[in-house]
Amino acid sequence: MNASSSIRKKLVRVVMATTFAALLVSVGLIIAYDLRNYQRSLVNDLSTQAELVGHMTSAALAFDDPRLAGENLALLRTRPTVNAAAIFDENGRLFASYSAGKEATTFPSRPEAAGARTEGNAVLLFRPIVENGETIGTVWLRAENRMLARTLDYLAIALGVMLLAMGTAYLLMRRMGRVITVPIVAVTEIARDVVATRDYSRRAPRLGNDEAAELADSFNAMLTEIEQRTRELEDSNGEIVREAQERSRAQQEVMRLNEQLEHRVDERTMQLALANAELANAIDEARKANQAKSAFLSSMSHELRTPLNAILGFAQILTSESLPTTEAQKKEFASHILKSGRHLLTLINEILDLAKVESGTITLSMEPVALGEILTECQTMIEPLAAARGIRVLFPQQAQVDHVVLLADRTRLKQVLLNLLSNSIKYNRDAGAVVLGCQQVSRERLRIAVQDTGMGLRPDQLDSLFQPFNRLGQEAGAQEGTGIGLVVTRRLVELMNGTIEVSSSPGVGSVFTIELGATSPQVSQAGAFEAAAPALAADDQGTPHLLLYVEDNPANLKLVEEIVRFRPDLRLIAAGDGPLGLSMARAHHPEIILMDLNLPGMSGLEVLAQLRREPGMRDIPVIALTANAMPRDIERGIAAGFTRYLTKPIDIDKFNEAIDLTLAQLRAQKGAAS
Incomplete structure (x- = not known):
């Protein structure tokens, strides 16, 4: 009876455990699957809402209308799960926001990378707003995450189902257990007697025709062979013991080899992770190097094309048989060519100096220098140079520096001082002053300071002052040059075992200080101006067509004036910066506007955008005339709305062709309107 009860209990336990495991796996999979679908559905729904909001808000971003963006976000009140939303502009600033509740809502200070993440009981999603392939902003949505409540509901349902199923299985097994346990108990009792009495003649009864009956037959057959098997087992017992010992040793060896293999796998995994990290760093460095190369090529293209424009343009006029020139004009044009050529040579020398310094091929001859x-x-x-602008240059008295001997490279020291002095003159006020002073810091160190009365620099400009193409923090186009002179200067000072520092106060001026070893105890050149070509008499067909040229470089302006002078059907007026160009366009309403892009204070693209916003000038065709000749610059210019895009140096035939085609289009538009 005890055996029957024990078997029955074990059978019930097995069935209950199996049922519980099956229910647990099934219910767990169902809950996990549903929760995963819920999370995915929530993220997909938020992504759809974000895409819809971004599409609806792109116009508000383009026209800088936060109110319209706020109204679009307010439509999310039909989505009760979305409790907060925000729109960021392309610069990462908060443009518009929406909150479903009355309590204060905290919005992100900056947009994050596109994607969704869970934060507490909320799901946050960032999605960029892309218009015509360009990212113009970011959508941020925060929705309530009901994952916990949904999980608790499922757990309650699962608990009820499992309790009901386990109870049903328990009742069934209590009723059906006797059918299985009675034959087994009979075999058990016979086996107990055989063990106790060693009487192998006993046989278990056969009850039924199921597997239990087959068990009894097998048990009886086993009893017949036990005696014979017992003797055989005794003989082979010694062999079995030896095999068991060998198997134990083999298992221990296998465990040792497995531990070694796991250790090697861990080492290889760590090596692979390090290699992947190094590869990622190499890829990132290559990307940064490629970006730096692109920036260098773009800057060099603009800086080299600017003097080349004057050289090739005036050379075309001098060599053209269709454009006769006087002797005075030829001398003037040759002077422009010579000036631009010298400027081009200066640019090339600066680039070569920078290349030598960066590559480490520059050699210095350190020697005593007076x-x-x-x-x-x-x-x-x-x-x-200073006298041309009325700038006073003050040097220390000769008696104060006659005895001073520096340890430096004479040629490079002169280059450093000339560069600092020329910059102080270039970025100084008219009728300003430049002061060069010397101070003995210690027995073996001398400090040389160059102070100017220019416009000075802000702290943010000082931070990037010694970067290539910085131009002392001035706007692009305000001063000629590559902006790498200070970079070369700093590297040369460092190669001569010296240091260079700068301090500046906006509106007061700047001080550049270099310190070397001793062997003994901004106003822009290009201001606003208006230049008009000589008024030409109207031809037989009527009044000359009026052109407005917005250009800050006098040589480039002079070149275009000379080109237009040979065309009696054209009349040219000019402006030296963007604001003056807008004023002249409003006052004169020219038929065509020629626009340089790198203008001081206000770029050509910004001027074009302002023209397109004003009803009286939005239809005036604007032709870009710039040294920004990289493919991406041309694509961006055409996309911004320029009618045509001409690059410097100017090709006179292409220039005239662009003017003629634009005038022909204007005539065709007037004819169609009439």
Whole structure:
């Protein structure tokens, strides 16, 4: 009876455990599947809402209308799960927001990368707003995450189902257990007697025709062979013991090899992770290098094309048989060519100096250098440049520096001082001053300071001052040059075992200080101007067509004036910066506007955008005339709304062709309107 009860209990336990495991796996999979679908559905729904909001808000971003964006976000009140939303502009600033509740809502300070993430009981989603392939903003949505409540509901349902199923299985097994346990108990009792009495003649009864009956037959057959098997087992017992010992040793060896293999796998995994990290760093460095290369090529293209424009343009006029020139004009054009050529040579020398310094191929001859001689030579070369703008240059008295001997490369030291002095003159006020002073810091160190009375620099400009193409923090186009002179200067000072520092106060001026070893105890050149070509008499067909040229470079303006002078059907007026160009366009209503892109204060693209916003000028065709000749620059210019895009140096035939085609289009539009 005890055996029957024990078997029955074990059978019930097995069935209950199996039922519980099956229910647990099934219910768990169903809950996990549903919760996963719920999470995915929630994220997909938020992505759809974000895409719809982004599409609806793109116009508000384009026209800078936060109110319209706010109204679009307010439509999310029909989505009760969305409790907050925001729109960020392309600069990452908060443009418009929406909150479903009355309590204060905290919005992100900056947009994050596109994607969704869970934060507490909320799901946050960022999605970029893309218009015509360009990202113009970011949508942020925050929705209530009901995952916990849904999980608790499922767990309650699962608990009820499992309790009901387990109870049903228990009742069934209590009723049906005797059918299985009675034959087994009979075999058990016979086996107990055989073990106790060693009487192998006993046989278990056969009850029924199921597997239990087959068990009894097998048990009886086993009893017949037990005696014979017992003797055989005794004989083979010793062999079995030996095999067991060998198997144990083999298992221990296998475990040892497995541990070694796991250790090697861990090492290889770590090596692979390190290799992947190094590869990612290499890829990132390659990407940054490629971006730097692109920026260098773009800047060099603009800087080299600007003087080339004047050289090739005036050369085309001088060599053209269809454009006769006087002797005075030829001398003037040759002067422009010579000036631009010298400027181009300066640019090339600066680039070569930077390349030598960066590659480490530059060699210095460190030797004692008399400071007085160097300052005298620099003063002789700098004073004519300063006199042209009425700038006073003050050097220390010769007696103060005659005895000073520096340990430096004479040629490079002169280059450093000339660069600092020329910058102080270039970015100084008219009738300003430049002061060069010397101070003995210690027995073996001398400090040389160059102070100017220019416009000075802000702290953010000082942080990036010694970066290539910075141009002392001035706007692009305000001063000629590559902006790499200070980079070369700093590298040369460092190669001569010296240091260079700068301090500046906006509106007061700047001080550049270099410190070297001793062997003994901004106003822009290009201001706003208006230049008009000589008024030409009207031809037989009527009044000359009026052209407005917005250009800050006098040589480029002079070139276009000379080109237009040979065309009696054209009349040219000019402006030296963007605001003046807008004023002249409003006052004169020209038929065509020629626009440089790199203008001081207000770029050509910004001027074009303002023209397109004003009803009286939005239909005036604007032709870009710029040294920004990279393919992406041209694509961006055409996309911004320029009628045509001409690059410097100017090709006179293409220039005239662009003017003629634009005038022909204007005539065709007037004819169609009439």
